[in-house]
Structure formats: structure tokens, C-alpha cells
Amino acid sequence: MANSADTKSASPPKPSYPPIPLWKLVIFQSAFTPEVLDHTYPGSGTLDDPYRVEWLPNDTRNPLIMPTWIKWMITIIQAFAFLSITFASSALSAADPQLEQRFAVSSTLVIADTSLFVLAFAIGPAIWAPLSELYGRQVVCILTYALTTLFSGAVVASTDIASVLVLRFFAGAFGASAITNSGGVVSDMFDARDRAVAMLAFIGAPFLGPSIAPIACSYLAVAAGWQWVAGLIAVFVGVAFVGVLFVPETYPPVLLRQRARKLSKLTGKVYKSKLDDGTKSPKAVIRIAMVRPWALLTRDPIVMLLSLYMAIIYGTMYMEFAAFPIVFVGSRGWTQANSGLSFVGMGIGQIIGVIISYLDNMRYKRVIDRLPAGTTVAPPEARLFPSLIGAVLLPISLFEFAWTNYPSIH
Template sequence: MDEERQSTDEPNLSSRTQPSSLRNYRPLAQLVNFIGHSPIACRSETTHYYRVSSNGQYGAGYCSVIPPFQSRVFGIPSTIHSGKTFLRTEPIPTQAYISQNGSGTIEDPFVVEFRHDDPRNPMNFSPARKWLITAIGTLSVFAITLTSSAYTGSAEKIIAEFDVSSEVFALGISLFVLGFALGPALWAPLSELYGRQILFIITHAFLVAFVAASAGCKSMASLLVFRFLTGTFGASPLTNSGGLIADLFPPAQRGLAMSIFAAAPFMGPVLGPLLGGFITITIGWRWVQAVCCIFIGIVWIVGIILVPETYGPVLLHKIAKHDSRKTRKVYISVMERNNGGVKVSEVIAKALKRPWILLFREPIVLIASTYMAILYGTIYMFIGAFPIVYEQSRGWNAGIGGLAFLGLAIGMLIGLIYTMIDNGRYKKLGKMATPESRLPPAMIGAIALPIGMFAFAWTNSPNIHWSASIILSAPFGFGAVLVFLSCLNYLLDAYTIYAASVLAAGAMLRSFFGAAFPLFTTQMYANLGIHWASSIPAFLTVACLPFPFVMYKYGAELRMKCKYAQEAAVMMAHLQTEAPGSLEALDEESSSM
């Protein structure tokens, strides 16, 4: 709420002349006012004042209380009834900001919002605490993506023990990644209703149970079922950990945190086969699942202890419920005011419908999401292809074969470092930055992708030294990170008010590609050979190469022809020129879709 409203809406609390704003009170004036001027109670640790009327009703605003009154004891002078000051040991309820609009009734409730410096607002956590929570969220994503691919290091042992084909074994990867596709539609809306913390606790409990069950499976069918369930519940950290970072860091400070977080979904899949291979040849394939279970369990326990609820609307809802119970007045959060009595089924239905609307009606979303999906599918294709190229063709064991992924991993790390450096270029643009300003790294990545893939495809023969193909796979890892992160940020900037749905659309499409590519990898390599089979995805990246260049040159014009991109641009321009109250219009506009 702006300062003008805070001053003009303030009622006259006594017959004496009141200042227009209590924010300007000096300590001596505050002390005089506190002792006998008007019925105002101050509480220092909240930096609020509460207006108290003769019938016990009060409103809220800001004041700065002098140090001697830093306690939970309230001095409330009753100028109407007894004329005496009495002590009140029951705290006036909230540390959050209460809108001046409202009378505390069902028809006209108080609306609770965070004040600027509220310590319970996750944006105001200390940097150390923010980075600790970020690290735990990143480890959670790393653990689940590591589990998705560590399974491939056990291919030979699982195929032999359960007497299945390599195609059936590949289903274990595909079903796991297919489970990821359910995440945006299920866990994202639930986190908006119930918060991040409860979902973290519940889904990780199921993750531990399902991965532990995978370690003890007696049949391939049961292993595939538990792999699918693990992927489905593992989609929760994949979906919500990014939101966790958005809860903690404002946009201007989010770049480094998101770059570090982005390492997890890339590094997990490429390091999983290395871990799985060495564990399999040392103590058996079941211990691969057991080690992943222990890893996820440790992250779960640490998260329960150290990760609080960070989703602001849910925190405000809890504050509003507490205040309503304590004061017998009606308090609601901003989310409740804007959404009303929304049902869980309605939220999930909208989450299922809106991403597909954006995907198939917005060309920008379709192009960028398809490009990212091809890269995601190729990464999981490589997870199935590398054992063919290095273990079957060269006779390496599963542990040594996993080392072949180090080329990809190093390329991805270089890409992440480049992204962090390029973030400085973007910041220098300031207000001149457009969504297309995110795309220069994607242009570099688009060129690096086919170079790395063709180089790998035609140097992976057994008669060429193994180091050539591993080193030359690094440009693919480098380019994949640049394209992926640039396109992701481009969509976020272009579809600000619809960002959640755009990300959900991309995540579901990527998961479908990631699930499909491993299914035909074995047959493709058997029929085409290791050179041409590796070249197929390289040709796809050549076909996609113009995308970032075209979007960079014509993106602004194209966005204005896309309905929802245009709405997002108009709404953000409106927010930059209107009062903070226009945030209400933002939510109403986005919810009407």
C-alpha cells in the first residue's frame, strides 16, 4: 500500500490534533503519545502500531518504538472508559502488514500482507540461510536425476538376472522420465495451495520408500512399476525447487542461484551412469538403488530440519488464520482475496489445461519448448547409447564405461560458467533489456550443438582412440546448457504472468521426449550403426539451429502477434506505471485465462 493511502485513510483517533503520519514521530513524541495522547499500542519487534477503539477494535500501521519498550507488554491508555493505562500481556496478533481497507468482518475482512522488512518473509532471510536452503533444494534435484540414470550402469546385471531384452530394460528409464511429466500438472498446483514444505516432506518420504522397494524387487515388472512411481514423486523437487529459489531471491539477485540450481538436472543424468557402473561391478546392482535411497533419505532428513515454508501466500494464510483465531476478527491473505474459495480440483484442472493452450496456440512457446525437448531427449538417448558405444563396442566394463560421460559433464560445467559470466552482460542492459536479450548465448549454443554431436558420431569407432569421442562430446554439453537456459529465461521474460504455465508446458513436452528417445535407441544403433545412429539427433539440432537467430531478430514482432505474450507485455507495462494496487488486476487477469 502506498504512503498516500496510509496517511489519508487514517481516522482521527482522539479530539487532539493528530499528525498525518505516525511514521514521522520522533522518540519523544512517540513516548508522549504512548503515555497519554491517544489509544495507540506499539510493539517494537513488529515496527507496527495498532489503533485500538473503545470497543476493542483496532487497525494497523507502522511506527518506530523506542528501545525501552522492546517487549511483548502493551501499554494501552483507555481515554474513554477509565482514563487509566493498563498492561496487556496478550500480543496483538500479527507481524504482517494489515491493509487499511477492511473492517474485520466476513463481508469486509482485513487483508494480511508482508511488510517490507518482515523477518518471516523468505525474501528477508539472511544470505547464509537463503544459500543453505538453495543448496538443499539443488541437492534434492541432483539426487532424483542421479537416480534416474544410475540405473543404466546396471544394464548387464539386470538383463541377465531377470532375463529380459535391452528394450524392456530401457523401459526403466522411459517410465521414470515419463513420471516427470506428471509433476507440473500435480505438484505445482498443490504447492501453490499447501506450500513447498509439506510437499517436500511427503513426496521425499514416498521417494525413499519407492527407491528402497526398487532395491528389493523380485521381478522386472515390479521394478518398472517402482521406477515409474519414483519418477512421478521425484517430479515434486524438479517442479518446486525452482519455485523455492523464486521465493527466496528477488529477480535481480536470482541469476547466480538459478545458474547453480540449473546444474543439478544436467549433472545428475550424466554422472548417474558413472556412479551406477562402479557400484554394480563392486557390490551389485541392488546397491545402486540402495545408495540412491540413502542419498535421498539424507536430503529428506536435512530438509525437514533446515528448510522452512517459503511460499509467501501460504505463510500469509497461516498468519491470517492465527489472527482470526486470536482476535475473533476476520483476516484473509492476498491469495484468498484474489482466488476466493477455489477448489483443489479446479486448480489441477486449470494446471492441466492451460499449458497445452499455450503450447499449441503460441508459436514462441512451441518453438522454444520443442528445441529444449529435443536436447533433453538426446541427453537421455546418450544415456542409453554410451554403453553401446563404449561397453559393447570397446569391451569396457560398466564402471569404466560410466567415465565416458565426463566429456558431457565438463562441457555442461563450462556452459554454466559461461552463463554466469553472461549474466553480467544482461544486467548492464538495465531497462533496455528485452526478452530477446536473453538469446545471444543460445545462438552460440546452437552452433556448438551440431559440432559436438557430429564430432562424437564420427570419432566413436573402436579403431579411433577413445579420448577423441569423449573430448568432442563436450561441445554438445556446452551448447545444451546455453540453449536450454537461454530459452528458459526467454520464455520467462516473454510470458511473465503466465510463466508457471509456460514452464509446465515445456517440462511436460521435455519429459515425453526424454521418455521416448531411449525406447528406440537400442534398435536405432543396431540397425544404423554407431556413426549414423549418433548422427540422427545431430541432424535435428541442425534443423533447429536457426531458431534462436530468428527469435532474436523477429521475436519482438512475433510476440505482439501472440495473444498471451501480448497480454503479458501489456500487463507488465501497466504494472510499471500504475500503483501497487494493480497487482490485484494482474492476478485477476491471469486467473481469467
């Protein structure tokens, strides 16, 4: 039937060539094979009319048709790496009393640790996103996670609060590549119809990070001190860095660009990527990539409103990391070790949100099935339904939290 799911989904064909081993995918971006060299590309091979390099039919290097196990391995690694950064963002806040005592500073200054880390989240993506378009996601991820591990480890040896704040800021700035590049890696490997499930696996775990960090680290801070909490963060991020080393390049323009360079070197002819003809200078690519998000933000009301709404939600969540200890430790007399348990509700909410989103994705697929034949992507508004419910529940829950702040109310 014309409105069946098969006619809607533009799923990539299955590979007809032998799968490329993972180690070759990681080391060799061009994945050069005899089939690549023998393929007939459109063009004349000259500067005026270069050969336009494209994916071969059923090309095993095409991220969309890589083996499924490799796709999900990469998705899990990226989710874990993202989780390590979100965990690091709030983990040290569990040791605020120890930091105050060790460096003899006010609670206001110590809270700036989390604020600066999150502030770096806004600065980092403006750098890493354009660089990933120019040099690929693989090299940017490896570089940034290596530096995040380095700065996180250096926090352990800090001798004053200024060093802690500066090092945490840089750790957040380099770790912010997870916000932009990790999601891009997942999008590279899944088409629109199947991407939602992969994104749920990718987003669900990382957003648990800010919730589980205070639960785990509040006990550690009381038992062993703030340096052990900082050490745990460094180990967590370091393990994620090791995982990132096994993630191959997935950005198609960079992959085809590398293949074109290899073909040009071997044949002496001129090859250019079909997705990126190479006429733009690196400076132009970076300028366009940095300007485009701001143009969308200022010129598109929907982007502006949704970005503002997400900023408020994200900011509210991180303000709770400062508010919960005040309410439960200061007003209700909880111990510091037990104060992390106040974030259990937030973690449960994240899990419920993932389940609801998974179920809603089934509805989204039915929306696609009802669209005209040949349409593979539903309107963006089709995914908005769960947000409509959340938009009502969020202010109600915040009102309940404020209303029950008094110790006399359970």
C-alpha cells in the first residue's frame, strides 16, 4: 500500500562488500579498498571538473550502513562519555562543606564551582562544533576528552580555591564537546526513523549524571574528603576517554574528503568530495559554522523560544543542586552524607522521561506512516506532545517544592 511504512522509510541498503574491521575504521578514515579505486566517479578529473567522490552502492564505510553492533557500541561509548561530563558537572558540589573548610572560603564562592563548569558548557560548543565540521568528530573528541581528563586530574592537586575554579572551568569547556559532537556522532549513524531510539539511549544515561553524582559523592566526601571526589571525577572521565579512542570517524563530509585526497594522491587526478567540494577555506567553514547557530537563534522565533525554555529548565535543574542542601540539610537537619538522597526523585524522573519518550516514539512512527508516500520525516511539531505535558507539570512541581520548604510540612 502507498501509505505503508516500507514506502515511508528511506532506510539505507545493506552492505554488499565485506564489513571493515573496527580497528581499520578507527585508524583509516578513507577505508580505501580496490572497489573504491575502480569505481567510476562523475566528472573529468580536472581542476575545473574534478571527480566527485560519493559513497559506493552499499558502501561499508558509510556510517548509515555500518554493522549494527558497531553502531550501538559507538552509541554506548558516546553515552558513557556524555554521562561522565554531566556527572562531573555536579559531583564536586557534594563536597562543598569540605571545600569551604579546606580553603576557608564562603559557601557562595564554593558554589561558583558548579556555576563555572556549567557556564563552560555554553562556551565550548561554539568552538568544538565548527572544528568538528572542519576536521571531523573523531580528532575533536579525542583531543577534548584528553584535555578534560588532564584538567580534572589536576583539580586533585589544587592548593587554593582559585585553582579549583579555573581548572574546573577548563574541564567543563573541553568536556562540552560531548554536548555537540556526541549527538552528531549518533545522528551520523541512524536515519530519521530509527534515530529516536538511539538518541534515547544516548540522552537517557547522560541526563542521569547530575542526579546520581550528589547521591554517590556525598557519602564519599564525608568519608574521604573532597580530593577523593575530585579523583573519582578524573577516573570517570579518564575511562570515558579510553572508550572514545575506539570510536571511528562518522562525519560523511570528512570521510569522503579523506577518500578524495587518497584517490588524488594515487592517481594524480583531481578528486573532490561530493558533500564537500573543498572550495571553502578553513576560515570560511569556521566562520559559517559559528555564525549559523546565532542566526537561527535570532531570526527563528521557534528556535529562540525553545532555546530559552531549555535554558530555563537546565538552569532550574542546576539551581536545585544548591537549593536542596539548603532545604534538607540547613532547614530539616539531614546529614551531609544523606543529603544526596534528596536527588533520588530527580533521577527517577529522568528514567520515567526516557520510558515516556520511547513510547512516544511509537506514536511518532505512526505519524510518519500517515504522511504522503515518499515522506520519511514528520514535521518537528510531531515530537512536541510530551513537552506539552511537561510544560504543565514542571511549574506545578516547583510550586510544590517551594510550598513544602517549611520544616513543619512533610
